Amino acid sequence: MASPTLFSFITEQLADLKARGLYNTIEPLESANGPVIRMGGRSFVNLSSNNYLGLATDKRLIDAAVQATIQFGVGSGAVRTINGTLSLHIELEEKLAAFKGTEAAVAYPSGFNCNMAAISAIMGDGDAILSDELNHASIIDGCRLTKSKVIRYSHSDMDDLRTKAREARESGRYAKIMVISDGVFSMDGDIAKLPEIVDIAETYDLITYVDDAHGSGVLGGGAGTVKHFGLSGRVDLQIGTLSKAVGVVGGYVACSQAVADWLKARSRPFLFSTSLPPGAVAASIAAIDLLQESRDLQEQLWNNASYLQNGLRRLGFSLGPTATPITPCIVGDEEKTQRFSAMLYEEGIFAKAIVFPTVPKGTGRIRNMPTSEHTSEMLDRALAAYEKVGCELGIIG
Incomplete structure (x- = not known):
């Protein structure tokens, strides 16, 4: 590094992270991200993918991608507002709207982009945002861009949300008030209390905003958390x-x-990203076509999740409040959590440690993500490894 100050800062901070068990080692895959993966010349049962x-x-998706690439090229060549909107983009947005039960949809380069785009395009100075304290980092960053007053409410605490919504509305200080929640909370696997959130929003005229990254394709027959609770038409942004x-x-x-038209006119990631x-x-x-045609994949996902979760609970692990396939094994101490993951690795199980700052200090966990593609034999291998490592570390008896 050219700057001694930068070199000193970086080396000190990295050493501190490693000493506290907070440094995350990234290993490249040598295979597709399926139920079994290859890294470092070895095979592992993969419990860290979001490929639910x-x-x-899937060969059908691969074939579709290949044909579109041959026809349209490897890149779209521009931002959407110049000439980067292909007929395919319009078809995707129409299918997404039908899938989610809304009038329209707007596609972005990433889910993170969506939260940066939509929140900042709608909310601004003089507004307020009521945000669950465990909302995803992209929501937090999206809120920071708005200059709105951000009011955090206790996680899934509807009494606290109601009190803060009433105070914000009765203060008369805010032109618009939005309530934002994840649909499924990615670190614990619990589901937002959307019926209560929507009732409170309708009482106090709040804009409703649900980030359903981990609910879409998993809940509501695949359509997500809003459909799961029968709330279609009552949530402003999904x-x-x-x-x-x-x-x-x-x-x-x-x-x-109307919201889609506004986002296409004013959301910066739509305007300035290829x-x-x-x-x-x-x-x-x-x-999306496959998800609308059949629920077989969702059913297999849930069967595998139940199999793994029941097995882990029988061994004595704490899984927290999960109500979805997300399966966190709570360890607590950050260093022990990292060691647990490393020992699972030696047993041929790839399950990453999740520690601060992704989760609060002292709540480190191994987050397991079963998919529809896992077999019972793969999950049995994982359970055997969990039993061995859990006993060695004194986490289970």
Whole structure:
């Protein structure tokens, strides 16, 4: 590094992270991100992918991506507002709107982009945002861009939300008030209390905003958390990703036609980011078609999740409040959590440690992500490894 100050700062901070068990080692895959992966010349049962339905390696999506790439090229060539909108983008947005039960949808290069785009395009100085304290980092960053007053409410505490919504509305200080929640909270696997959130929003005239990255494709027959609770038409903005259950890459905002028109006119990631490449768009269209045609993949996902979770609970592990396939094994101490993950690795199980700052200090966990593609034999291998390592570390008896 040219700057001694920068070199000193970086080396000191990295050493501190490593000493506290907070440094994350990134290992490249030598295979597709399926239920079994290869790294360092070895095979591992993969419990760290968000590829819930195995669509990232589905031949039908691959074929769609190849054909679109041959026809349209590897890149879209421009931002959406110049000439980077292909007929494929329009088809994808129409299918997403039908899938989510909204008038319209707007596609973005990533789910993170969606939260940066939509929140900042709608909320501004003189507004307020009520945000669950465990909302995703992209929501937090999106709120920071707005200059709005951000009011955090206790996680899924509807009494606290109601009190803060009433205070914000009765203060008369805010032109617009939005309530934002994840649909499914990615670190614990619990589901937002959307019926209560929507009731409170309708009482106090709040704009409703749900980030359903981990709910879409998993809940509500695949349509997500809003459909799961029968709330279609009562949520203003639904945010989704194309990179988890859909198996590709990108994100979208499902909303009214008026909101979609506004986002296309004023959301900066839409205006200044090159649009999704044709292959990714075509593969996403194929995935949405599959999700609408059959629920077989979702059913297998839930069966596998129950199998793994029941096995871990029988061994004595604490899984927290999960109500979804997200399966966190709570360890607590950051260093012990990292050691647990490393020992699982030696047993041929790839399950990453999740520690601060992704989760609060002292709540380190191994987050397991079963998919529809795992077999019972793969999950049995994982359970055997968990039993061995858990006993060695004194986490279970």
